[in-house]
Every structure is written in structure tokens, then in C-alpha cells.
Amino acid sequence: MLLEKKIVLVGVILLTFSCKKEGKITPFSPSSITFTQPSNFPAPHYTFENNQLTQEGFELGRYLFYDPILSLDSTISCASCHAQSHSFADHNIPLSKGVDKKFGRRNAPALFNLAWSTSFMWDGGVNNIEVQPLVPLTSPHELGESMTNIVLKLNRSNFYLTKFKVLYGSGQITDQHFLKVLAQFTSMLVSSNSRYDQYISGKINFTSEELAGYALFKNNCASCHREPLFTDYSFRNSGLESVIQDSGRYRITQNTNDLGKFKVPSLRNIEFTYPYMHDGRFTNLEQVIAFKSNGIKNYPTLDPLLKTPFAFTKEEQKALVTFLRSLSDYEYTSNPKYAEPVR
């Protein structure tokens, strides 16, 4: 580890000085960092191709994530609706308020392990993490800004001009650079140190109730909430309504087979992110499990796996909830790397 760092350093220094002879001064070059793939995780979907990961880029993304400069009236930042203490979900409210003081349509999801996600938003309408911020930035119910104006505001800030210049060597901040560094921060949000992960890697033992819950989970839930990410990123109708209120995936595909389908959410850190479902209708895990057990409503697009009620006993429901709590990663919600930076 230390040795590698030193080698990189030597390289960087060489890079910096190797052109001296010709009298050119190469600008300070930012320090590369690597994306660490947890040992029990598959390879990530986002590979930082065309977005060279650097310490400075990540930090810059972090500043931006916490900066209300991004909203129309400088009152709201990404972190207003995505709080670290809640695994970057909103502060336990069903729907979020934006600059217009009006509620949006859907529950703000927790943010973690986004580098593995194949699409974004409940309906999967966004196809790349770099362009995801365009939705909250330009939505009147969220930050209510225009990209042109954000770029203008950033270019007026000496703080950001200096930091972007270090990275891109240009005296002008572009929307592309802004979106790339924001993606460096969001895609580096990795949560992989829950009790479940410690159990899988043999560091701890599960209690007998956790074991019972895990067994039930593997039999009934894991085909959609697939381990180790606890989602397979597919779109499914999980039986919330018999009269569709929010058309879900249909809004993107206009295919009636997609009516009422939503992206299967990961269940990691689920304990911190209540209320639940795309509209925040359930306030606790007991309600969710009771629904999954006996409350599933029929609809033509209902997922075939859910057609027969699970009809779990009270003990089974309790065991499932206990297992879900083993997915909490306290290191993640308190990791200073992801916290609001001081300026």
C-alpha cells in the first residue's frame, strides 16, 4: 500500500518535472485514486471511463453535493434531500420539498453503491450516473435551476474556478466538468460493511433469528432483491395497487406491460431510510413485511413471483425484519469521507 503510493508519487513528480528542459511548466497534476470493489461484490457498471478518478475530483464533487449554490434561490442542496445520517435518503419524510416549497411525486431513495446501478430513478429513466443530476437540478420541484445558470454561477465563484482549474487546466468551468466531478462523488459512495457483510466474510456469527430470517429471505425475496447488492435492477410490479396511481416504468417506455413497475430497490441500510416504497406509504419495516406477506394486490402486470401470498407467520415476519436490520452499515452513515466538507 505505502510502496504503491510512493511509486505513484515518483511518477507524478517525474510527470511534473520531465518537461522542465524545454522550459514548459506542466501544471500541478491531480492525484489518481482507485475505486475499491468490495471482495463480495461483482464488478461495477460504471467504470470511470472518460472520467479519470482523482482525489481532487471526488472532493470537488463532495463540495458541490453539499452546496446550495446549485438551487435557484440558494436554499437547497443535494444533501437537503439526501442526508448521510439516513444513508443519503431524505429525513424520514414520504415526499421531498424543493425550491417551490411543493412536494415532489416520489420518495427520495437512499444513495449508495450507485456505481453498480444500471439505471437511475424509480422508473429507470436516467441511463448514466453522470446525467442523473440534471433531473433534480432542473426540476421546478427540486433545485429549480437551468444548466446554463448553474454554469454561470460556478464560473463566478473563485473557489470553484480554482478547484476546477487544477483538474481540467481550463479557466472555464463547463457543464460536462461539473457533471463529471459530481459523478465522482456519487459513484464513490460505497456501502459494504453491514453485519450481513461481516457474516458473509466469516467475521461474525448471525443470531438464530437472523439466520432464520436470512433463510426465508433467500427463498422468497432474493430473486428480486438479489445478493450482495440486494437488487437485480429490474423493473417489477410488486403489487402495491389495483388501481395504478403512478404509471412507473410505463412513463419511460410507453409500454402497457410496464404499468406500475418500479426499479427493485436495494435493501441495504433499509433501517435508516423509512418511509418505504416509491411513494413512502409505509412507515416501518413491520408494515412492509405484513404487506409483502398478505397485502399484495392483483393487477395484470403484477410480478408472477408474487401471485401467491407468502402468508408468513408472525415469527417469520419478525425474523425477516431482524434480518433486514443486519443490512445496516453504520460505518457508511458516519464515514467522514462522505460528510459535509468544511470550507
Place this chain on the structure above:
Amino acid sequence: MKTIKLTIAAATIILGLSACKKKDTTPTAVDAGTGSVSVSLDHRFGMMNEQVMAIDSTVIHPMKGDTMTFSKFKYFITNVKFKKADGTYWTENESYHLIDLSKPESLKLTFANLPVANYTEMAYTLGVDSTRNVSGAQTGDLATTNDMYWSWNSGYIMLKAEGTYKNNKQDKIFAFHLGGFSGANNIVTKRTMTFDGSNVLNVTKGNTAAISIQVNPRLLWHSAPSVKTLNMIHMPGAEAKLMALGDGGMGFFANQLYSFKLISVK
């Protein structure tokens, strides 16, 4: 993990060592030189291109009879290539051009450093290829600040036509945002324009060959109904396809005969 880090470390060193390697000075084959090509786009309306189309001026649709005033008219011409008489192509790098009727400078495209040769064809695409629609944040004419990108349903708006039309003497608004890059919704269209007869495209050393084209968007409403019936499109799908591709290839993107007419090559 460790090997990746070491590789990066090693790569950094190599970069460091080689950063100042002198430029390769081996002379290339005898250089016949290069020239440029310019393409001017003159926007027209009507059956015979007889109506001049400009921002805030009024035109009448020859088939539907709609009286329309455009406040915005923007679209993408991309992936431009010129075919030489020997069958090989000169391909423009990062070839993405946003044509914006309100910006005169966008109505003339210039291609520099084409090898001296006789060119028989220009190949180009209307719309933005699927790769750029799924590859995250782009720059230049593809930047999100150009307002040609759908945030909630990722992808480029490949043609944007906004303005007003007359309905019983009243001004009503229309807004057509056309896009779609995948599957059944794909409207991205590859096209060609041939240079022959009196229109020979000869690129000579140090000179600019000037191509003049008339662009007529009336075919947007060839298969699509009158703006009085359909005045808004805000996502990819059947309606966008009707305007861009049309029935029997009679849409603005699909039709090779009427949408882009070669006027002269000088």
C-alpha cells in the same frame, strides 16, 4: 486490486518518463496538401422551397394549410464523412453540429484539412447516435447547456421546433421535441448527398469548396396531422417517428429527395 494499483503506478512512471519524447519527425508520403469544404444551409418552406424560413417570420404549410411562426428551430447534423472518388472516406472527428435557425453562424459548417481529391458524396446523420445518448456528460454542441437533452428520460432532443400557429385568428403554441435512439423509437437517420454532373466536389490545395443546400422541414407534417390536431410532442415514441420518419419514408429525417436539396457546389 493490488495488481490494478501497481499497474497504475507503473503507468504513471512510464508516462512520466515518456512525457517529453520528441515528436515523431519521420516525413509522411509526398503531401498533396489539404483544402476545406463549407456547407451552407438555407432554410425554406413550401412545396417548391419558395418560402424563406426564419425565426419569427410566418410560413404556411403547403399541405396542411397551417400558418406557423417559428420561435425556435434546432436540430443535429452529425457524423459527417466525405467519400472520395476512390471509395475511401474523410471522416470528421467529434462530428456533432447543432443547427440553430436563430444563430446564423450555426448555419454554415466548415470542414478543414480534407486531403486534396475529388469527392463524390457527403454522408451524414440526422440525430445523435445511440452511443452518445448513453455515455454520460458530453461537451461542445452536445452540452446540456444547449437545452437539447431530456433529463428525466435520458437522451438527446434531436429536433426542437417551437412557435405559434393561427387557430381561428388566435395565436396558439406548438412545441415539438423529437428524439429516440433505441429500439422501436429510434429516429436517428443516416443519409447521403451525391455530387455529380454539374455539382462536382473538388477539394484543391488551400481552397474552400462551397456547398449550398436548401433545407425544407415541411415533411415534418407530411404524415403527421395539422398542428391544430397535434401541437405538442415531448418524448420519443410513435408521434415523433411520424414526424421524423413518416409513412413510407416521407418524414423530414427519412426523406432524401425533398428535405435537403443540393443547390450548388462552387
